[in-house]
Amino acid sequence: MALAASVTGAFAAPESAAKSKAPLDAVASDPAKLGWMVGSPPPANRILRFDDGSYFQFPALRWSVSNFRQLMPTMNVSRGLGAPVPLPRAERDDIDSVSFTPLGGSQPMTWAQSLPANYTDGIVVLHRGRVVYERYFGVLKEGGQHGLMSVSKSLAGTLGATLVAEGKLDADKRVSEYVPELSRSAFGSATVRQLLDMTTGIRFSEDYADPKAEVWQHAAAGSPLPKPKGYTGPRSYYDFLQTVKPQGRHGEAFGYKTANTDALGWVIARATGRSVAQLLSERIWQRLGAEQDGYYTVDSIGTPFAGGGMNSGLRDLARFGEMLRNDGVFNGQQILPKAAIDDIRQGGDKGNFAKAGYKLLPGWSYRDMWWVTHNEHGAYMARGVHGQALYIDPKAEMVIARFASNPVAGNAANDPTSLPAYHALARYLIATPR
């Protein structure tokens, strides 16, 4: 059951534990070729189950990230019932040849080469709102849904920033004012702003190598499976959050800890009477002209996993990014207040961020559960384990949505061949408008 932890999307450790021995490459680990869960019944060694954890071992996880709903209970994020708003298309094959130098590398790599290097399951690039590039690999199709992992955090953070901009949530209030049950936890004395920026002083280790790390308790609490006999721990995300102990002081450093997002989800639920799943549907998905419903995995009492449980179609994630790029306007409507998006892209405190030690992300910051590059294009991004990304480059008028199933959870494993690729493509699109 503890393997549910793997979907917290929380592996935060910078550049750690990446290269012990080389895993299968993208072609050899192609989940379509390996035939997971194909057949009636599938062969015994191709059956994946949630309860024994087999589903999240590489290379099996390459199937599972596109099929979480077959493994776990879920809550719908309705797109509504109207016609989807098609994304205009203007595809460019020249993008495959865009070249860049991986971080820390010396040999150039092309965009096309970067996709298998990163175990990409699907990628779409919008330029000025038009689809200029779109590819799918393995078992993901344009009509499929893929786990967003911690990109889910940025969705929750966007909802939070929206509520703050609208005055429905007071960022300066303490968490305990919204959720009295958190008064005695480390969260109670933090402000909503500290939650949004993950500068709370909480004890929450995401060191998966440590069986006593809090992330395992979080996962066990959130698992929708029946608890094992003798289990005395928390039985839901809300139960778990009440057990979180303090460590350090609030507001002094960025610490990427999934529990902050689940606490934010709780605050949002209390402030609006809506779960993040319901609010995301009502405020965003139903107004984006999305072409597919999304969904959240849920715990045993129906709480959507705000920190990592969202799944969606790739193009719908791109629609969301394009709406942000356009100051909250999409499909002819002001969907979110510009003030919320301004707050995200202005970024957070760089000093606080630097303390977290992300060597591959120098000069970045974290705000409203978004990663802000502070590069010359003003790019900001949502990031999830195993390579999920939503990258928004305002200057290049570019949005990249990417699903992946890298054998290594931490993004330090794919940043070297993804971040410079994104920036190189942005520069290329500026230089070669069509």
Added chain:
Amino acid sequence: MALAASVTGAFAAPESAAKSKAPLDAVASDPAKLGWMVGSPPPANRILRFDDGSYFQFPALRWSVSNFRQLMPTMNVSRGLGAPVPLPRAERDDIDSVSFTPLGGSQPMTWAQSLPANYTDGIVVLHRGRVVYERYFGVLKEGGQHGLMSVSKSLAGTLGATLVAEGKLDADKRVSEYVPELSRSAFGSATVRQLLDMTTGIRFSEDYADPKAEVWQHAAAGSPLPKPKGYTGPRSYYDFLQTVKPQGRHGEAFGYKTANTDALGWVIARATGRSVAQLLSERIWQRLGAEQDGYYTVDSIGTPFAGGGMNSGLRDLARFGEMLRNDGVFNGQQILPKAAIDDIRQGGDKGNFAKAGYKLLPGWSYRDMWWVTHNEHGAYMARGVHGQALYIDPKAEMVIARFASNPVAGNAANDPTSLPAYHALARYLIATPR
């Protein structure tokens, strides 16, 4: 875990066990008013769980039938990515006043009165392809999905009849020729036709009062939960089907047994390389202009529950019915072969049906997993426990799709106030065309 049996949609016992003591009426048991799973967290006595069976006790089941995916793993039935095809609307309030006499009753009842009498969650009536009536109650909304229960069987039967009409499935072949694993079970020597018409001679009791009834083994095998320690029974629908023993002779009598549909699902999977979920999406849902994805609940190895696991939007179920009413044409396309639909509505052997003793269904028959009335309108219907129905009246050019959560599973509890209501409405629509 055994409570999973409740969703087999299999309660077949004619007119049994209906009226021990009066349950709450539709208003008092309204799941929206009772507030199941509302709150962050919901109150302890409003939390419903799959593993303890609380979700399927009345009145809680009134919430659960609209939320199966929050309780269990599921497989998507994609509607595709295009624009839904809107159903034309021509609503008529006069329908509420249509009057009929319940079966076995003496006092007339109006259509409007029949809806709470039947614990209706949602109902839509199409006349000549236009929505003339549509209502939702409790927690079901137009954008929600509801369990079809055994209406799922008619979807599987329609796929089976289609494959037969196309020559992709030979109705005269033995089941063992498609699924050798079933050779030693009672199914092996039955023909595909006997499966489709449920005239197999198999031992499969759906007597829920008997803890040794096979339906409980079926449910335990199909449950997606981990098996309890010491459990030695079958671990999937396919495993269970191989254990089914003979009882009586094939072809001699209709016997409504859910296992037949799961065996048909296996045959279809072997004949097409597609599960019923995949085939339903590809052949029907994606071509209907459906406005929502549907989904199936699945067992622990990802097998969709062909006998009772489909969930859909109400209007999409109506679209499916309207396509059948139009000889397989909908949305400008021949979606299914007319021969398949002709085979359904011609009905099955009335003598075989009579042996099953459904006193409320005199002169009916069962064909391709559809219930055929043989009334003067040529009506035929799909039926699921707790009141699910898809009723197609060719002469009246009428289709009724209905979701419900009657406290009593068997349709004998609602037939008296639904079947004569459908027929009265059909006659009324013929008499008062607009």
